[in-house]
Amino acid sequence: MAIGKKPKLAVWKFSSCDGCQLSLLDCEDELLQLAASVEIAYFLEATRAQIRGPYDISLVEGSIATPEDVERICQVRRQSKKLITIGACATAGGIQALRNFKDVDQFIQAVYAHPHYIDTLATSTSIGNHVSVDFELRGCPIDKHQLLEVLSAFLNSRKPNVPRYSQCIECKQAGTVCVMVAQGIPCLGPVTQAGCGNLCPRCRRGCYGCFGPKETPNTASLSHWFEQLGMPPREIQHAYRSFNANAPEFRKESERYD
Amino acid sequence: MTAAPSSPTASAILDSAELDRLIAGLSGEGYQVIGPTIRDGAVVYEPLQTAAALPWGWADRQDGGSYRLVKSERNAAFDHVVGPQSWKRYLYPPVQRLWQAQRRGRGFLGVTRNPPTPHYAFFGVRSCELHAIQIQDRVFNNGAFADPGYLARRAAAFIVAVNCARPAGACFCASMNTGPRASEGFDLALTELLDSERHEFLVEVGSAKGAAILGCLSYRPAGDSDIKAAQTVWDAAANAMGRTMPAGVETLLKHNLEHPRWDEVGQRCLNCGNCTLVCPTCFCTTMEDVTDLTGRTAERWRKWDSCFTLDFSYIHGGSIRRDSRSRYRQWLTHKLANWHDQFGSSGCVGCGRCITWCPVGIDITEEARAIRDNGG
Ligand code: SF4
Ligand code: SF4
Ligand code: SF4
Numbered sequence: 001m002a003i004g005k006k007p008k009l010a011v012w013k014f015s016s017c018d019g020c021q022l023s024l025l026d027c028e029d030e031l032l033q034l035a036a037s038v039e040i041a042y043f044l045e046a047t048r049a050q051i052r053g054p055y056d057i058s059l060v061e062g063s064i065a066t067p068e069d070v071e072r073i074c075q076v077r078r079q080s081k082k083l084i085t086i087g088a089c090a091t092a093g094g095i096q097a098l099r100n101f102k103d104v105d106q107f108i109q110a111v112y113a114h115p116h117y118i119d120t121l122a123t124s125t126s127i128g129n130h131v132s133v134d135f136e137l138r139g140c141p142i143d144k145h146q147l148l149e150v151l152s153a154f155l156n157s158r159k160p161n162v163p164r165y166s167q168c169i170e171c172k173q174a175g176t177v178c179v180m181v182a183q184g185i186p187c188l189g190p191v192t193q194a195g196c197g198n199l200c201p202r203c204r205r206g207c208y209g210c211f212g213p214k215e216t217p218n219t220a221s222l223s224h225w226f227e228q229l230g231m232p233p234r235e236i237q238h239a240y241r242s243f244n245a246n247a248p249e250f251r252k253e254s255e256r257y258d
Numbered sequence: 259m260t261a262a263p264s265s266p267t268a269s270a271i272l273d274s275a276e277l278d279r280l281i282a283g284l285s286g287e288g289y290q291v292i293g294p295t296i297r298d299g300a301v302v303y304e305p306l307q308t309a310a311a312l313p314w315g316w317a318d319r320q321d322g323g324s325y326r327l328v329k330s331e332r333n334a335a336f337d338h339v340v341g342p343q344s345w346k347r348y349l350y351p352p353v354q355r356l357w358q359a360q361r362r363g364r365g366f367l368g369v370t371r372n373p374p375t376p377h378y379a380f381f382g383v384r385s386c387e388l389h390a391i392q393i394q395d396r397v398f399n400n401g402a403f404a405d406p407g408y409l410a411r412r413a414a415a416f417i418v419a420v421n422c423a424r425p426a427g428a429c430f431c432a433s434m435n436t437g438p439r440a441s442e443g444f445d446l447a448l449t450e451l452l453d454s455e456r457h458e459f460l461v462e463v464g465s466a467k468g469a470a471i472l473g474c475l476s477y478r479p480a481g482d483s484d485i486k487a488a489q490t491v492w493d494a495a496a497n498a499m500g501r502t503m504p505a506g507v508e509t510l511l512k513h514n515l516e517h518p519r520w521d522e523v524g525q526r527c528l529n530c531g532n533c534t535l536v537c538p539t540c541f542c543t544t545m546e547d548v549t550d551l552t553g554r555t556a557e558r559w560r561k562w563d564s565c566f567t568l569d570f571s572y573i574h575g576g577s578i579r580r581d582s583r584s585r586y587r588q589w590l591t592h593k594l595a596n597w598h599d600q601f602g603s604s605g606c607v608g609c610g611r612c613i614t615w616c617p618v619g620i621d622i623t624e625e626a627r628a629i630r631d632n633g634g
């Protein structure tokens with residue numbers, strides 16, 4: 001980043017619920033430090049002031065689900081030196097990617113009183129499917145500590161410490177008792193990337209896979225174990241079909257249960 | 259380090275009600291007492307205020323990928339064995355900040371902040387765990403590579419061992435020569451004597467520190483019948499091992515690096531890393547260097563790592579161990595074979611944790627046996 005001049009930060013929204021952008025506003029204690037370190041040039045959720053591009057860092061939330069999204073993400077990419085996608089929508093297509101497994105026109109006919117007002121794509125896909133991305137930050141929603149870590153890393157030209165290993169490693173580091181072994185609760189943790197701070201296992205729930213597939217996930221072996229725990233095949237399919245349904249490894253595994 | 263004579267010097271009998279005074283006595287000496295207690299369906303090691311927090315009347319059923327607490331038919335304090343955690347959590351914490359530095363001009367000024375050394379009293383250390391601690395002593399007291407933080411915490415620790423009465427289904431310390439009876443490396447060792455007549459503990463003294471603490475309690479000297487009763491407990495435990503490690507596993511694995519079983523287990527292994535993190539001897543960590551947003555403060559953190567992650571074998575050009583097969587083989591051959599060359603013993607003490615806490619129940623004794631039985 002240019003010395004002496006504050007880097008310009010932009011936050012963009014595509015098809016999403018706004019939860020990940022709000023993580024930025026959630027950084028209460030660190031918000032002042034952030035404001036001191038960057039110039040918030042475009043962030044409609046926080047301020048109506050808009051400063052023109054180009055931007056040093058763009059955070060992109062949301063998936064590509066409409067024809068207009070496709071055009072706009074190309075504009076954002078052109079104006080951004082570094083583009084970081086945040087959240088399951090932006091990194092995998094989000095929960096709205098469930099449409100990818102069905103016929104979207106049927107949904108539109110069934111749901112909307114005036115279907116002809118709806119202009120949408122047949123699929124919801126990740127930002128990375130359309131433009132090149134400098135870093136993908138996972139989660140539904142993202143974890144604010146990881147967000148600060150990624151911003152600190154980009155501002156200081158270093159590698160972010162965002163491990164791609166399993167949720168299990170995070171459980172064991174924290175001393176959380178494994179819900180699958182101690183209670184027989186099916187848990188996606190062994191194939192899911194760490195990062196949430198084992199929110200669910202800490203509350204005696206199995207991991208829902210919000211942070212998407214870990215590096216080299218062995219989904220077939222885990223599904224086999226779920227079957228042995230007595231989980232019906234349809235539920236196994238549903239386990240992989242949530243916020244990260246369109247992430248390639250989860251998608252492939254759920255399709256084995258079609 | 260705990261100064262332990264090679265064999266316990268004296269033994270005494272404590273009433274079970276005295277456990278509270280033992281915990282209070284250790285606290286009075288300035289120790290933070292850590293011991294077994296139940297949380298979220300498992301026995302974990304956490305700070306103990308009183309003996310009431312012990313898992314009285316509970317036992318554990320353990321098998322590959324499965325752990326359940328069950329009500330025991332008697333009210334023993336120690337009818338369970340080892341749970342998902344080990345004492346390494348305290349001697350070698352999972353996340354540690356090594357240093358912090360502030361930017362000064364064009365460089366950084368190092369500020370090391372070593373927290374004061376905690377004085378732990380570990381209450382209820384099993385024989386396999388005593389051996390695991392001694393193995394980690396050899397890892398961390400390694401000449402030029404010594405870890406001062408570990409060594410300081412270790413030297414300050416007081417150890418109350420417990421002799422296992424009921425090994426669990428995943429235990430195989432007898433075949434690793436690491437138990438079930440604690441033979442050395444403790445300050446005090448307890449054997450629970452419980453029948454219709456009495457609920458008492460035989461106490462063996464392993465060090466001067468142990469003798470001093472015992473001196474503050476009300477006890478009577480142990481008689482022949484007490485020793486005999488304890489012997490019955492020790493023998494029963496030795497005969498109740500859930501599993502066995504095949505003999506000669508070190509050579510077996512070294513000669514079978516291309517055995518087809520590695521492919522087969524690679525299909526099942528999730529490369530999740532649980533086995534290495536629950537193992538009381540695994541010591542691998544990774545470093546994370548972080549800065550704050552402004553770049554004025556930098557810190558170095560050390561975190562538990564595992565040879566099951568891709569980053570673990572990352573060198574110029576990529577990770578060497580890309581598939582589960584090669585990562586599983588790294589774990590098993592390091593643990594059971596190459597550890598001998600590196601540290602002069604096996605890296606496995608037969609505690610069974612990696613078997614129980616593997617989410618898909620992969621069993622190291624079964625893998626070794628499969629290699630042996632199929633042309634290995
Ligand atoms: S609770 Fe889930 S994520 Fe945690 S160790 Fe168990 S399987 Fe892994
Ligand atoms: S390898 Fe498994 S059985 Fe052996 S010491 Fe480690 S966790 Fe225990
Ligand atoms: S088995 Fe793996 S994690 Fe454990 S000490 Fe060896 S290399 Fe490290």
Ligand code: SF4
Nearest residue numbers: 527528530531533616
């Ligand atoms: S052996 Fe089990 S615990 Fe270890 S990495 Fe493989 S699946 Fe995970």
